[in-house]
Amino acid sequence: MIGELALDSTGERVGDGVHGIDLSDRWGLDDGRLNGGYQISVALRALAAEVPLPDPVVASASYLRPAWPGPARVLTEVVRAGRRLATGTARLVQAGPDGVERDVLRLEASFADLAATPADPVDLTAPPELPPFEQCRTFGGDDAPPEVASVGRRMRYGVTAMPGWTRGEPSGDPSAEFWFAFADGSDATLLDLAFVVDGAAPVVLELGRGSSTVQLTVHLREHPAPGPLACRTVTRHLAHGLHEEDVEVWDSRGVLVAQSRQLALLL
Amino acid sequence: MIGELALDSTGERVGDGVHGIDLSDRWGLDDGRLNGGYQISVALRALAAEVPLPDPVVASASYLRPAWPGPARVLTEVVRAGRRLATGTARLVQAGPDGVERDVLRLEASFADLAATPADPVDLTAPPELPPFEQCRTFGGDDAPPEVASVGRRMRYGVTAMPGWTRGEPSGDPSAEFWFAFADGSDATLLDLAFVVDGAAPVVLELGRGSSTVQLTVHLREHPAPGPLACRTVTRHLAHGLHEEDVEVWDSRGVLVAQSRQLALLL
Structure with a gap:
């Protein structure tokens, strides 16, 4: 498909x-x-x-x-x-x-x-610990409320609890772990991962701030297995109205398939 | 100077x-x-x-x-x-x-x-814990042995113990923390940090492997204070003959001044 x-x-x-x-x-x-x-x-x-x-x-x-x-x-x-x-x-x-x-x-x-080089993967970090996608609370997709932007209808997120910023209560912790799936049921390809890493809302929303990407670099490391993708997003450094955001994407086998870092303007 | x-x-x-x-x-x-x-x-x-x-x-x-x-x-x-x-x-x-x-x-x-925007730094990670540069074992610089490449004479590193790879005994741990200083005694500028993050030996040497950079992105976050720079280097993901390497650079005040990520070929 x-x-x-x-x-x-x-x-x-x-x-x-x-x-x-x-x-x-x-x-x-x-x-x-x-x-x-x-x-x-x-x-x-x-x-x-x-x-x-x-x-x-x-x-x-x-x-x-x-x-x-x-x-x-x-x-x-x-x-x-x-x-x-x-x-x-x-x-x-x-x-x-x-x-x-x-x-x-x-x-x-x-x-x-x-395919020209054996994978021989070594991952010295672990994927996010999330319950199965089916057991998660999901948001986005076709049944999102009318105020959700069109891009938010193209994907579904699976979380254990709704992010604080979505109810106007930023948590103060600029990090998130969640499942990502395309709303149309298609599986992400290697190339699609370059969208996935910039598809979610910025975690500085948990600091009550907006964000606008200046530059993003993504490493695409492996063809993802079918199924939802486990994502980890974190911002660790803010200064001079700029912040970085790191995203890791793991496939349903627990293999790291992409990681990105962006520099963005705080709004 | x-x-x-x-x-x-x-x-x-x-x-x-x-x-x-x-x-x-x-x-x-x-x-x-x-x-x-x-x-x-x-x-x-x-x-x-x-x-x-x-x-x-x-x-x-x-x-x-x-x-x-x-x-x-x-x-x-x-x-x-x-x-x-x-x-x-x-x-x-x-x-x-x-x-x-x-x-x-x-x-x-x-x-x-x-300078147009207040720094207001937020750093959610900590700098490397290193003894003062003066108390460290140093290598590189003008007194490096003759076999050291010319770039290795342009800087001095301060470490608590010599890296395993330098004595032919890779540690198996692809990470390092060390001080960096230019051998001529000059202080690094903001722009110089783009050199610093690709100046040191790749930490995959601790896995017994060499490395050749494909792509490197560096964020330059703050003008460094005078003095040596504390660096943290780590490789976490290897697959298909490629690896990433992350570098953080902290100045003598303990402020994050640069961070980089590169994708490199394993040799």
Whole structure:
């Protein structure tokens, strides 16, 4: 089953390394701007179509301007294609009201062929300890209340207790552990993980603060097994109106499949 | 006092956003290739000269090919200059034996003005617990044995015990805590921290493995106070011949000044 994230993130090749796409309003935030993880999904899929190795292993993205539903282009460049690694860049550009195209997101990513090297995984941290997804309280998805932004309808979260910020009572602890699943029932692919790490609400909400991503780097380490993903999110350092946020994603077998770190503005 | 890292990393503006530099052989590895942190230092300094805000707060770098001592150029582009943040890219290019210039390093960085926002630091982790630098066993610097690569002579490390790998006995624990100081006695600047996080030996040496950086992202959070820097390095996840390495850098006041994560090939 091809998930709706892939369907909504895949454009059409319209020229040499250039992909056109109609950005979907189904991945929007409260004010209609598009979720950052969706933007990465779009840019990374266009780049993946150009790079001769199959598996993105690291992607770094700078968020420059808001992206909105509607026409956009991804301009890709393969900057090195080696035997073990290939690296390229992708610029997501969109015209403003003046008709001038501007950079919305700049992404750089390296690809490998994970199957070419035995996994031999060593994980020196443990996955989140969560009850099975089915036993958790869930929120998001199609039955979310009307005020939930469209991107929140695309996924379901499983938690042991609702986060404090959702009831206007920030806990003071900027960390969270939760299950993630796509609402359409599709299983996340390796590439989808670059969306997952920027799909959830920022944990600085538990400090009563909002957040806007400046830069995000994600390591994509393993093809996830089918099923929901166990996520751990934490912010440990705030200074000068900036904070970092680390996310780990573990699959249903308990294998670390992705980890990310972002630098973000406190709002 | 301007440190030798700044002196050896600062080129000359030779055109619109283009800087020329003679890469120094004083920052080399065993085989003469140049240290990755030095490459970042060169690229980031050229970009800093073009960007209208003073303080780099995040830099991400992809390592594409080895860099060697000798002539090179840095091609910079400012991609967005806003009020709070400015973002640009820098390509370190160097001609090969065939005379053709190729990308060695691609860097993207965002800058802010840290002084424009109160620090109000919140650090939810603690700095390494190390005895004072003066009471530590030190290695590196001018009195290092002849087999130590030139970059190892540019800095001094302070440790409570020599790392196992240095005596051919890897400990099996891929983590380390140590003091860092430039051997010339200069204090590290905010920008220098982008070198510091890639200056030390990889901790996978404690697993008996070597390492080659694919991509590194560093957050530069605060101007360091004078004095040595306390560093914590750890690798937690290995799979498919790749590993991550996290580095935290704390200044002599116990303030987190930088943190980095890299993805690297196991050798």
